[in-house]
Amino acid sequence: MNFSEDCYRFMYAALQEAEKAFEEKEVPVGAVVVHQNKIIGRGYNQVERLNDATAHAEMIALTAASNNLNNWRLNECDIYVTLEPCVMCTGALLASRINNLYFASFDPKFGACGSLYNLASEGKYNHTIKIYSGILSSESEQILKNFFEVKRGK
Numbered sequence: 001m002n003f004s005e006d007c008y009r010f011m012y013a014a015l016q017e018a019e020k021a022f023e024e025k026e027v028p029v030g031a032v033v034v035h036q037n038k039i040i041g042r043g044y045n046q047v048e049r050l051n052d053a054t055a056h057a058e059m060i061a062l063t064a065a066s067n068n069l070n071n072w073r074l075n076e077c078d079i080y081v082t083l084e085p086c087v088m089c090t091g092a093l094l095a096s097r098i099n100n101l102y103f104a105s106f107d108p109k110f111g112a113c114g115s116l117y118n119l120a121s122e123g124k125y126n127h128t129i130k131i132y133s134g135i136l137s138s139e140s141e142q143i144l145k146n147f148f149e150v151k152r153g154k
Contacts, residue, residue: 003102003135010034010080011104011135017044017057018082018143024049028143031057031081033065033074033098040077041065057081058089062096073097082140084111084133090119093129100130104140 010032017030021044033041043060047053058081066072075097082104085093090112093101101113101120112119113131120129 001132001134003132006037007080007102007132007135010039010078011082011102013039013042014057014080014082014104015136015139015143017042017061018140021045021057022143022147028147029057029081029083031061031079033061033077033079035065035069035074035077040068054088056086056089058085059092062092062098066096075099078102080135082136083107083144084113084115085120086110087112087117087119090117093120094125094127097127098129100132102132102135104133104135104137105144106133 013032014030018028021030022028026045026048030044032039041061041064043057043064045057046055046060065074065077077098078100079093079098080102084103084107106115108115114133121131
């Protein structure tokens with residue numbers, strides 16, 4: 001699938017967030033929320049830093065976007081994430097009414113948007129999210145691979 005130049009630009013911004021996580025020895029996942037072609041929320045994994053299992057990139061980006069718009073409903077927003085969201089994050093995306101989800105790499109161990117489950121678009125909730133995958137996937141996979149090689153001492 002071909003994506004617009006803007007899609008690549010926003011996913012690159014999410015990758016920059018993932019690099020921040022990498023530098024802080026967090027699993028390198030980044031996310032940005034976009035409204036009217038402008039980034040209004042950014043996040044990267046901060047689970048270790050905050051000692052909070054819910055401090056995933058998506059959760060932090062959603063909170064920043066909601067604060068920016070002063071509204072929990074983000075139905076006119078899209079999110080770009082470097083790794084397929086987990087069950088918790090997918091639930092938050094559904095609850096916040098995100099319009100489109102773009103993610104780089106599939107997560108075969110925790111993914112809830114196509115790998116293990118497809119919660120975002122299965123039609124069982126009062127909201128569905130359009131899902132697009134594969135944007136800058138090799139870059140996302142490489143930073144994850146580098147992180148786990150360092151972590152495992154290889």
